[in-house]
Amino acid sequence: MPEIVIENLFGYKISSTTSHRKVIDLIHENGIDWMHACGKKGRCTTCKMILVGGEENLSPINDREELFLTQGRLKSGERLSCQSTLLSGKIIIRVADRNKFPHLEYSE
Template identity: 30%
Template structure:
């Protein structure tokens, strides 16, 4: 099990290999995923405060180029939890007033 810490939401344990967006959502962090986990909208991006998710995936690189996104960010719909981490979601249902969007596939 890995521990994920989210400021203002606490720390929770998830099974390693879980998609980060699903781990957040299943633990009460209402991160947006407006495109349903297809790396098109970047609304699920998180700042990685601590921990490692490996190199950016090709799909993340393309999405970030199109949106002009900064370093230290990852798409939570594209990465899997592989150890303890701390992340800050950029957009949530509460902060944006938007519907989360379709749930990403496992």
């Protein structure tokens, strides 16, 4: 069963009964606010997630993510949640400091 653990949201766990879903969609469907200024189109980096573990359970990096990596707008270990598909298994992620919402409480 696919699972997302958001480490700096007090280890919040999201489980899904279906695989091959966009990470940001799973997060939003579970009532978690996650920034996405471009409307989930891969045109910005506001939805980036820091991947702590489970990279093998995500879709490969796509052209949009590759572009942002070469521009330095994404670092190694960061992915766009709107472009990353959770194939199966578990991923552990963190919200980037610059993308935290002021109305949410985060753990460290």
